[in-house]
Amino acid sequence: MDEYRIGIDIGGTFTDFAVVGGGQVHVEKVLTTPDRPEVAVLDGLTRLNRALPNLLGAAEDVVHATTLVTNVVLEGKGAKTALITTRGFRDILEIGREVRYTVFDMFIRYPKPLVPRNLRFEVNERILSDGTIVEPLDETGLRAIAASLRDQKIEAVAICFLHAYRNPENEARAVEILREELPNVEISASHEVNPEPKEYERTSTTVVDAYVKRVVSHYLERLAKALRQRDYRNNLFIMLSNGGTATVSTAKRFPVQMLESGPAAGVEAASYFAMLANLGPILAFDMGGTTAKLCIVEDGKAARTRSFEVARVHRFIAGSGYPVTIPVYDLLEIGAGGGSIARINDLGLIEVGPASAGSVPGPACYGLGGELPTVTDADLVLGHLNADYFLGGDMKLDRMAAEAAIAAKLGTPTGLSPLAAASGIYQLVNETMAAAARIYVTEKGKAAGRLTLVSSGGAGPVHAVDLARKLGIRKVVVPPYSGVMSSLGLLTAPLAFERSRSIHQLLETVDVEQLEATFAELEADAAALLPPGATKICERSLDLRYSGQDYALEVQTSGGANLKERWKAAFLAAYEAQYGTVDDENPIELAAIRTKVRQAVVLPAISGAKAARDAAPKGRRDMYVANLGEVRLVPVYERAALRTGQKIEGPAVIEERESTTVVGDGDSVTVDSFGCLIVAVAPTVAATASAGEVEVAEA
C-alpha cells in the first residue's frame, strides 16, 4: 500500500491540494468555502479519494496552510477582545508610532484599533528595563478587572506589560489569575507571543493573537476531528509564516504565527525545485491576478524578517496596517498582477497598478464588463496569451475587447498604437516589479545577477524572462504544477522548528562555551517535536551588527576553532558586500542567536516529462518579442508534450493549462528531468531592448 503525504492550502479563492505518493503527484483545486473552510477541504479530499482509495487511511501526514487568520482580522470576525496594560499605558495601542506612513496624503487613514478604548484596562505593576520589579502586580485590582470583563462577556484578553520581554513574572502571574477568574476566555500574553522590546508592536501582536485565537482553534479542532472521522491517524501539521511547522496544539496557542502560512508554503516549493535543479541562490517569483510576490532563497533558506503587517488600509503601503512581530518569510509583495489596471496619470504618462480589476469585472478581455485595460489585456494583444487556450480553453478571451480598451484609455491620449501601448504596459509592469525587486535585493545584501528566478502563478511565466533580463538575471526556472505551488510546498518543506534567544552582548565579551550550551538547550527543545526516528539537522546562525545599529546581518555558524575570529570576518565580509564600506569606529555586537532544527530533507519523488521524442510546435502565432521590440511569428509548444532534455530556442511560447511561458530572442529553454523549464536568458540584451523600445514607440 502506498503511503501518501497530503498538502492542503486554503487561499482566498481556491483551496488547493497536492498529494505525493508512489512516485506520483496528484493535484486538486476546489472553491474555498469562507464560512466553514473545512467543507472545501473535505470536498477536495472526497474528489481525490476517487482516484486514490483509502487516501486518508494511508496518509503519513497532512500539512496545512490557510489564510483564515488574515481573513478573520480583515473582516473583523474575531473575538470580543480586551487589553490589560501597565497603569498609564492603555492608549499605547491607539497612539501607535504617531507617524504618517506617507507624507503627502492629508486624508490619511489607519485601521481602527482591534480593542476599543473602553475595553482597554490598566493595572498597577511595573518592571524596569533591566528586569527589576519596582511594583508587584496588584492582584486585587486585576481580579476587579476580571469581574468587569466577565460582566461585559469578553471572549479574549491580551496582556502587555512594559518590559515583560525582559522579566515575564508579572505577566505570568496575571495569566494565572485570569485563568482562574475567566476559565473560558482566551488569553494571550506578550512575553509568550512576542518577547521583544518596543511596546506598541508587542501590544499589537498580542492583541491580534488574542483576537483570532478562538476562531482559529475552533476551526483547527473541527478539521482535526473531521480528518480523524475519515480514518486519518497521524498528526495534522500546520505551516507557520516562516516555513516552520507546528502541531495543532502549538498553532492554537499562537495563531498569529499562521498569518502567512500560504505564501510561506509557496516559497518552500520554489526552494525545493531550486534544490532539485541545484540552482544556488534563487529569487522566488509568483505573479497572480492582483499581486506579485518575491522572496530570496539561498541554500534552501529563505530571507526572513520579524516585522509584518495585517489588514493594511493600502495593501502595498507599509505602515497602514496592524504591526505584527512574528518570524515570517521576508516576501516582497507588489501591486502587479494580471488584473493590474493601466491608466494615464496627471503627468500624461502611463501607470500600471496597483489598482486591480480583480476577477470581477476582471480584464476587458474576460468579457465580464471590464472596460479598463489590464496587464492580461496587454499580454493578449501582444500575443503572449492564446485567446482560445486560457485555463486550457475553459475561458475564452476577447482580443478585440482588449485592444479596444487599450486604444480608448491609453492609445488616444498618448498617440501610441494599441500594440505600442500594450508593449508599454508590459514593460511598465515588469519595470515596477524590477524596481521593487532591486530595493528588496539590496536590503538583503545580494546582487540580483547571481540569482536564478523561479517563477510560478498564472501570470508569472509570462513576465518572468523579461523581468529577469531587467534584473540582470541569467537563468529562469518554471517548475511544473505552478498552479498549486503552495500546496506542493507544504509537502516539500521538511518539518522544522525554530528557536532563538536575544543576547545583546559585544562580540569580544561573548563566552563561546556558554553560547554553545545555549544553542544545545534551544536545539533539544525544538528536536523534541520531530518524529522520534527522524534524522535531525541543526542550522545555527548569529545576528551580528555594529553596537548601536538596529539591523543585524545573519551569519551562519557550524562550530569549530577560532569561532569569534571567523564570525567577525564573516560579518565584515557580509557588511562590506552589502554596503560597500565597513565601520572602524564601533564594536561588533551579538544581537541574537538562532537555530532551526529540521528533519533531514527527504525529497518527495516527482517525475518529469514522459514524452519519448521531441515535441514539434503545435502551431505558430504573431507575438511581440520584448527584447527585439517587434512582432515575430513564433512557434507555440504544448508543455505536456515536451520530452525531458528537449531544447527550444527563443523566441517561442510554451503553453499549459494554468500558464504560459514567454521566451525572448536569443533565450533558450531546456526541459529537465523533473519537468522544470530551464530558460537561459540571453545576455547583452539591455542594449537591443532599449533601442527596440524607441522603435515601438515611434511605430
Place this chain on the structure above:
Amino acid sequence: MQLDPVTIQVLWQRLVSIVDEAATGLIRTAYTPSVKEYYDFCCAVFDRNGNMLAHSTVTTAGFLGIVPEVMRNFVKFHPPETLEPGDAIITNDPWLASGHLIDISIASPIFHRGQIVGYTLCIVHHLDMGGRMSTLESKNIYEEGLKIPVLKLYERGKLNKAIFEFMKANIRVPDKVLGDVRAQFVANHVCMRQLINLLEEYQLEGLEDLAHEIIERSDASLRAKIRKLPEGTYHNEVTLPPIPQCPDRVRIKVAVTIKNGGVLIDYAGTSGEVGAAINCVLNMTRSYSAYPIKLALDPTVPNNDGAMRPITVVAPVGSVVNCQPPAATWGRTMISHLFPEIIFGALEDVMPELVLGANGGCPANEIYLHGRRRRDGRSFLAIQQHSGGFGASHRFDGYSTLCFPNNTRNIPIEVTENEAPVRFLRKALVSDSGGPGFNRGGLGQVVEFSILDGEQGPEDFAEGSVRLSNRGETGDFPLQGRCGGGNGRGGGLWLNDKPIDHGIYRRFKPNDRITFQLGGGGGFGVAFKRDAGRVRDDVIAGLVSIEGAARDYGVVIDPRTYEVNHAATEALRARGCPAERRIA
C-alpha cells in the same frame, strides 16, 4: 532624443527607486534614532546641471524646498572641473544647506565614461554637533556648535581625516556621529552605482532629456491644479506665543497670491531676527511653505525641481523667516512647522475642502536627555518626540497623536528607558482635548516621566530640555479649527507639578517628575451639527466626556445608559453652538 511616454515613465520610476535604494542603505547602516526612527534625512539624485530629479520617498517634508538649493550651492563652491571620481563634499552651513548645524549634507559627483553625468546628495539630521545642546537660549550660531565649511571629505576616494579629527574633538558622541557620516557615504555609493547601471542599461549619455521631461511635466501638473483656484491675494497674520527668555514677540505675516498657475508666498511684514535659536534660513521657510501647497493640490507627483517651480517663496532679508549669519537657528522648527497652518489659514475660504485644522503638537515637541549613568559609567543621550492631535478636515475626524507637518515616529518607551535612567509614568490620550467640530480634531496626550533614583552619584547627572508648542485653545495663536470648527486644547509643561518654561536646558535631580501635555487638533465645521451618534461613540470611548458632549456638541448623554437623550439634545442645540455665537 525624443522620449516616449513609456520610456519616460520607466526611467523616472527607476530614478525614484534608486534614491529609495540609497535611503535603504542609509537606514540600515545608521546609528542615530533621527535616521532610524524619525527618517529625518533625504537622499536625492541630480542631473549634471544640478537639477533635482528624484528625492527619496522616505523623508520628512522639511527637505522639500531645501535639497535643490543645497546642490546648487555645492556646485558653486566646487564647480564640475574641480571634481574627480571618488570625491565627496560636506557641509553643515545653515545658510548653504538645511538651516541648522546639526544637519550634515554630503554630495558626490557621479562620473560615467569620464564625464560628470549627475550628482547624489544625502542630508541627515545628526545626534550632536557640539555647542549648547537642544536649547532655544543661544543668541548666535557660535554658541550652537561646530560649523563645517564646504570641504572635500573624500578626495578621489581618500578620506580627509583632518575633518573627522576636528569633528571628534568637538562633539559629545563622535563614534555615533561619524558612523552616521559613513552611512551617508553608503547612501551616495548606492545611488552612484545604480545610476551608472541605469545609464548603461539604456545606453544613455546623460540625463538631460529625461530631466527636461520630468521637470516640465511636474511643473505643468501643479500649475494645472493651481489654475483651478480663484486668482487673488489671500492674507494671514499671527503672533506667536512668547518664546521663553526672549523679550521679542514674533509676528508672521503672509500674503499668498494665486495667479497664472503660480503661487507666490510673501512674508513681507514679518518680524526681524530674534536673539533666540528659532530663526529660519530662507531654505527652511521655502520647504514648509511649499509643503501645504503640494500636499493639498498635487500630492502624488514625485518630488523634483519641477514640482517646486510654480511656487515662489520670498521674505525680507534679515526677517525671522530669512535670517542672516550669525543668527541662532537650532530650533527653527518652532517657526517653520507653523507655515502650513498659517498658509491653510490664508486659504481657508479659497479651498475649504483642502485644509486641515491645526495640529495640536505643532511646532513639534522635542526632548533631549543627556548625562552619565552610574550603572555602567557610560554617557547617554536620549531623544524623544511625541505628537499632538491631527487636525480635522472636511472629510474626517483628526487622528489622535499623529505628527504634522514634520513626520517623526515616537521612540518606544522601552527603548528610551533602556538608554536613559528614566521611568515613564504615563502616556495617555487627554479626553476633550480634540477641537470640537462637525469633524472632531484628534486628541492630544499627556506624557510623564521621572528621573530614576539610585542611578545618580555625585559626579553623575541627567540634564535636558523639553520643547513644545506652548499653544492651546486661547492666546494669540490658538490651535485653530477651520470652517467653524473649535480650537484644539491642552498644552503645558510641569516639573514636579509646577509649570516651567519649555525649551530651556536644565539639570534634573533623582525623582524629579516631568509632565507635559500636547494639545488636540483643531476641529472642522460646526460642532453642534455633528451627528449625535458619533458624539455618543466618542463618549463611550472616553474621548469626549459627558460634560464635554453637552458643552461642545450640545448632545445630552445619559450617564447610566450612555444613550442620547434626544429631547434634551434638541433643546440644547436649539440654543446654538458656541462657535456660531462667536462667529456671529
